[in-house]
Amino acid sequence: MKYLILIQSNPRTLEVWEQMTEEQRIAFGRAHRELDAEMLRAGVHVASAGLADPSLARWVSVRDGEAIASDGPFAEVKEHLAGFYLIDCPNMQEAVAWAAKVPDAVNTEVEVRPVLDMSGGEF
């Protein structure tokens, strides 16, 4: 089973970030890299990434067959996806245990979502 661990950025997480010392921020980044390595060693890692600032995002839509990329009217959005871990492990309980190791979970919280797979039992 695959699970996506989502790390959101919002006013609350920003406040925690603002209050961190430089050393704490460095340790925070290192903890993410170490978690990556730990997931790989454990054989559960599928993919992980931190996302660039949402100001660099483009919103894409297709109208009349034409693709339009814009900055988006969503500047006022208070929460955005800041990063994720995609892992492959047997059940939600283990996924939750991995999520608890994400540095952000200590400061605020992270979300774990099961990923739909292409299996299908017979009815």
Add this chain to the structure above:
Amino acid sequence: MQEDLLRALVPQVLAVVVRRYGDFDTCEDAVQEALLAAITQWPAEGVPDNPRGWLITVASRRRIELLRSDTARWRREALPPDPAPDVRGDDELALLLLCCHPCLTAVSQVALTLRAAGGLTTAEVARALLIPQATVGQRISRAKQRIRASGARFAMPTADELRARLTGVRQTLYLIFNEGHTASSGARLHRAELTTEALRLTRQLRSLRPADDGETAGLLALMLLTDARRSARTREDGALVPLAEQDRTLWDAAAITEGVEIITAALRTCRLGPLQIQAAIAAIHSEAARPELTDWPQIQILYAMLHALSPSPMVTLNGIVAGAMVDGPVAALGELARVADDPALAGHHRVPAVRAHLLEMAGDLPAAREQYRTAARHTLSLPERQYLQSRAARLT
């Protein structure tokens, strides 16, 4: 052709090399490298006259190189003479037992079995399991570390221990089969390889076991009978087709004949076990040319026996569905209400799907629709979700 040859040879070669040198961990890496060398060299240079000897030589050489890169003390060791091609049936069984050792997690057993006993490359295992190669590599090397730490050896256990350990081997093979079997589209091509591999290894296991091993026969029959429905159980667009609506002319008649023969013989001569009962249920479905000809009373009895031997939420739910075909949906809904609070079933994603099916049978379409929608929200499978949503839509 070459792929079939390699998959048959890899476990034999690994057994010979491990028997000679003892270190399963490095030998398995070395054989994997010999396999990769064969895949690149044989198409260009032709299959060697003695492919097994070739693989053993290359693996032995690679083993030395791997050890050399680990420690300098191997640097001066001369390449040992090629071991005699000494192939014993027990080797393949001992290898399967080691790959499915109880000290390993199920996911590690699957990865290691596919590579070491199945002769797949790491890349093939990764494609089939839909995870990155590096992750598969880690799972395999961790599994081997764990085997080493547990002191498990490449050897045949005593008869009593063998019986117990075979249960684990069958579970792993069935897990591999299901990973492939339930893939309904998209990655179907690579995942179907898992089904083929599981069938091949189960056949091999059965040929290595005495005739009184009914559960291995049951597993093989169950796989054959389930796989026989493969082309009928999904439409071209990947949508699931329920058993009652499948085009039965698409079922693989040869696989059904073989599966029915195997399970019939096993039931006559062996001690009964859960896999044999599941195979017997699959055989009854296979023998009905039309859904309405299905011997539901027999299936209901078999589910009751299965429940007594090996209870699980799916057995309970399938038993209730079979009961509905015998005693009607109202009685089955009562039975479902009675067991739905059982902690093992509470929150099980199939409960609302079964309730929806029973309510539809009973003619309570609005309630059935609601339950199909709930079931669609609970499943972790995209094809199942689409199927359940379409059932709900059909009732509006």
